[in-house]
Amino acid sequence: MEKRTPRLGDIQETLLIPLYARAVETRKPRGMLKDPRAVDMVDALDYDFSRFDGAKSLLGANLRTLLFDLWVRDFLDRHPSGTVVEIGTGLNTRFERLDNGTVHWFDLDLPDVIALRRNFFEDTDRRRMLAASVTDSDWLEEVRSSSPGPYFLAAEAVLIYLEEEQVRSVLRQAGERLPGAHLALETASARMIDAQDSHDVLAGMAARMRWSCDDPRAVEHWQPGLRLTDSRTLAHLPAPVARQLPLPLRLVLRFMATVRRRDIEAYRFNLFRFASE
Ligand SMILES: C[S@@+](CC[C@H](N)C(=O)[O-])C[C@H]1O[C@@H](n2cnc3c(N)ncnc32)[C@H](O)[C@@H]1O
Numbered sequence: 386m387e388k389r390t391p392r393l394g395d396i397q398e399t400l401l402i403p404l405y406a407r408a409v410e411t412r413k414p415r416g417m418l419k420d421p422r423a424v425d426m427v428d429a430l431d432y433d434f435s436r437f438d439g440a441k442s443l444l445g446a447n448l449r450t451l452l453f454d455l456w457v458r459d460f461l462d463r464h465p466s467g468t469v470v471e472i473g474t475g476l477n478t479r480f481e482r483l484d485n486g487t488v489h490w491f492d493l494d495l496p497d498v499i500a501l502r503r504n505f506f507e508d509t510d511r512r513r514m515l516a517a518s519v520t521d522s523d524w525l526e527e528v529r530s531s532s533p534g535p536y537f538l539a540a541e542a543v544l545i546y547l548e549e550e551q552v553r554s555v556l557r558q559a560g561e562r563l564p565g566a567h568l569a570l571e572t573a574s575a576r577m578i579d580a581q582d583s584h585d586v587l588a589g590m591a592a593r594m595r596w597s598c599d600d601p602r603a604v605e606h607w608q609p610g611l612r613l614t615d616s617r618t619l620a621h622l623p624a625p626v627a628r629q630l631p632l633p634l635r636l637v638l639r640f641m642a643t644v645r646r647r648d649i650e651a652y653r654f655n656l657f658r659f660a661s662e
Pocket of ligand 1: 401520
């Protein structure tokens with residue numbers, strides 16, 4: 386089969402990192418997750434994925450994915466027919482992992498990514514792709530008017546690539562249009578942003594993280610009623626995620642939590658809830 390060359394902008398290209406991370410993990414006999422679609426997509430793309438081989442970031446990406454999966458699964462347990470919006474979806478396969486037969490789902494990303502995504506995924510009556518920037522507000526109106534609440538917005542490895550002003554604007558508009566919605570996002574400290582030129586994969590790519598946030602609790606003050614309902618680091622994952630990890634990895638993470646505390650605290654995964662109407 387002829388391979389497809391991904392033609393992507395600089396930030397968009399970063400979607401290949403978590404895609405490859407899931408494929409590598411799936412190929413392991415006792416990997417922490419199984420994503421056969423990721424393996425198929427990696428095989429179908431003409432791209433030198435070997436540049437990511439051995440990077441510790443692949444592990445971090447998979448741990449982050451397991452946590453976001455857990456948060457979305459918890460939401461669906463409480464609201465089986467609610468709506469999930471995967472913001473900056475890339476070639477993510479969360480729907481494949483979590484579909485319960487009743488959820489409504491949107492996969493949103495920039496037009497070149499959605500064009501690539503359409504080679505591998507199709508719209509259905511419960512799942513649709515949206516080609517738009519998260520910074521435009523039209524998609525929020527589209528989601529609100531065509532899909533039932535409550536809403537869960539999963540922004541995995543996306544908003545850190547925007548300027549803080551843009552992140553503030555996204556949150557302001559989402560809070561206005563989808564009151565009561567849940568929002569999962571990660572924060573990177575100024576220390577992590579400053580060190581990104583020596584990041585194990587980003588150093589070799591053109592994309593750069595822009596939004597630095599030392600304390601996710603500060604985001605609560607951006608708008609009335611916005612609440613931080615959970616915040617985790619790689620070393621403090623909830624028990625259902627930690628249980629999926631091999632014991633040696635759990636021990637390494639525990640070790641890092643004490644010895645590399647500043648590095649661990651630099652990167653946080655956060656769950657917010659917007660004020661209800
Ligand atoms: C590191 S990738 C993460 C992909 C996916 N969330 C995952 O975990 O597999 C970053 C993604 O954010 C998307 N992105 C960046 N800026 C965006 C914007 N302004 N609007 C929508 N998506 C954006 C990129 O196109 C890319 O797919």
